[in-house]
Amino acid sequence: MSHLDLTNLTTVINARGTFTPLGVSRTSPQVCADVTTALANYYLIDELQELASQTLSKYTGAEATSVTHCSAASITISVAATMAGSSPEKVAALPDTTGMRDHVIIPAAHCVNYGQPILQAIRLSGAKPVVVGSQDECSLTDLEKQISDNNTCCLLLVSSRLVTDDPVDISKAVEIAKKHNVPIIIDGAAQDFRIDKLLDTGADLVLASGQKYLASPTAGLVVGNRDLVAATRAQETGIGRGMKATKEAIIGVLSAIGERTSLNVGEWQEMQEAKISNFVERSNAIKGVSARSVPDPTFMPFSRAYLQIDESKARCDAPTLIKALKNGSPAIWVNDDKASQGQLGFELVQITDQEIDMILARLEELLI
Numbered sequence: 001m002s003h004l005d006l007t008n009l010t011t012v013i014n015a016r017g018t019f020t021p022l023g024v025s026r027t028s029p030q031v032c033a034d035v036t037t038a039l040a041n042y043y044l045i046d047e048l049q050e051l052a053s054q055t056l057s058k059y060t061g062a063e064a065t066s067v068t069h070c071s072a073a074s075i076t077i078s079v080a081a082t083m084a085g086s087s088p089e090k091v092a093a094l095p096d097t098t099g100m101r102d103h104v105i106i107p108a109a110h111c112v113n114y115g116q117p118i119l120q121a122i123r124l125s126g127a128k129p130v131v132v133g134s135q136d137e138c139s140l141t142d143l144e145k146q147i148s149d150n151n152t153c154c155l156l157l158v159s160s161r162l163v164t165d166d167p168v169d170i171s172k173a174v175e176i177a178k179k180h181n182v183p184i185i186i187d188g189a190a191q192d193f194r195i196d197k198l199l200d201t202g203a204d205l206v207l208a209s210g211q212k213y214l215a216s217p218t219a220g221l222v223v224g225n226r227d228l229v230a231a232t233r234a235q236e237t238g239i240g241r242g243m244k245a246t247k248e249a250i251i252g253v254l255s256a257i258g259e260r261t262s263l264n265v266g267e268w269q270e271m272q273e274a275k276i277s278n279f280v281e282r283s284n285a286i287k288g289v290s291a292r293s294v295p296d297p298t299f300m301p302f303s304r305a306y307l308q309i310d311e312s313k314a315r316c317d318a319p320t321l322i323k324a325l326k327n328g329s330p331a332i333w334v335n336d337d338k339a340s341q342g343q344l345g346f347e348l349v350q351i352t353d354q355e356i357d358m359i360l361a362r363l364e365e366l367l368i
């Protein structure tokens with residue numbers, strides 16, 4: 001018998017996307033079952049990590065992979081790996097970087113806050129970020145100018161979070177860093193469908209979250225160069241101790257990668273597009289709403305629905321509507337990145353048909 005009592009908790013419909021304060025994603029029944037098995041047993045963690053590495057290599061084509069606690073942890077640990085390698089003395093010394101190269105080049109436009117400033121995730125390792133260019137501009141010459149003997153790595157980001165159009169040409173930036181032997185790490189936390197594409201840029205390490213679209217338990221994947229991946233594991237005896245992957249996370253990742261490998265992405269994408277266009281059509285029938293489908297700006301295989309609220313026809317404006325949806329029961333969370341332009345964003349990847357009905361009913365209730 002369960003002793004859990006969750007009756008006082010808020011029931012949530014998550015149309016916001018893979019958002020940490022909402023628990024990120026829904027894990028499939030099979031992955032849940034495999035994680036349950038994992039929790040009840042012992043394993044050699046090194047064997048689990050090796051199995052994850054081999055399995056991820058088949059999926060991504062990479063030399064090696066390590067599993068960490070999450071992508072934020074992956075950033076700190078992979079920067080540490082470029083500084084300390086697998087040297088036990090250096091691993092033990094961090095975050096004291098005396099005698100190590102410790103400058104991390106990062107374009108200004110990539111200095112995002114995903115709930116934590118990314119610069120802090122770098123600094124936690126002991127490294128010092130060198131911010132290049134401005135929000136709208138970061139030329140290859142700017143990047144090249146900052147490359148020096150002090151650099152340990154260059155960190156680039158691929159994310160729909162980049163609010164302005166990304167001024168950095170990732171492949172060209174990788175080329176420049178390579179020319180100067182500076183390792184490149186790409187934070188592609190929400191890019192699990194595109195790990196192979198990001199590796200194709202020539203990056204040394206690609207970081208992806210397990211719990212976002214892959215929908216495993218919370219985990220970070222560090223994918224790429226064998227020695228650097230090994231060095232990320234080496235940090236587990238140092239600053240990475242609190243950032244290690246659990247047995248249930250590694251087995252959850254293995255199970256989720258199994259599901260992903262057997263997924264027909266083309267069919268899945270069609271299903272997602274049908275869901276969005278149906279939602280757009282039904283939203284457009286609500287007075288004061290004009291809805292459209294917006295493809296993911298980073299080429300992930302799905303679109304989002306954006307609803308423009310016409311204040312002169314609807315009962316309230318977009319920011320008020322977003323608040324009212326959140327305060328209802330169930331609480332409906334949407335993407336508010338374009339709220340100031342009068343728009344609400346809906347990510348429906350993990351939303352059920354029944355939830356879609358509830359969202360549309362609530363929109364009508366609030367707008368008409």
Ligand SMILES: *Cc1c(COP(=O)(O)O)cnc(C)c1O
Pocket residue numbers: 020070071072073114157158159161187188189190209210219220
């Ligand atoms: C989500 C995200 C992170 C943090 O990922 P966690 O796995 O929650 O630690 C880091 N960078 C980017 C770009 C993200 O989207």
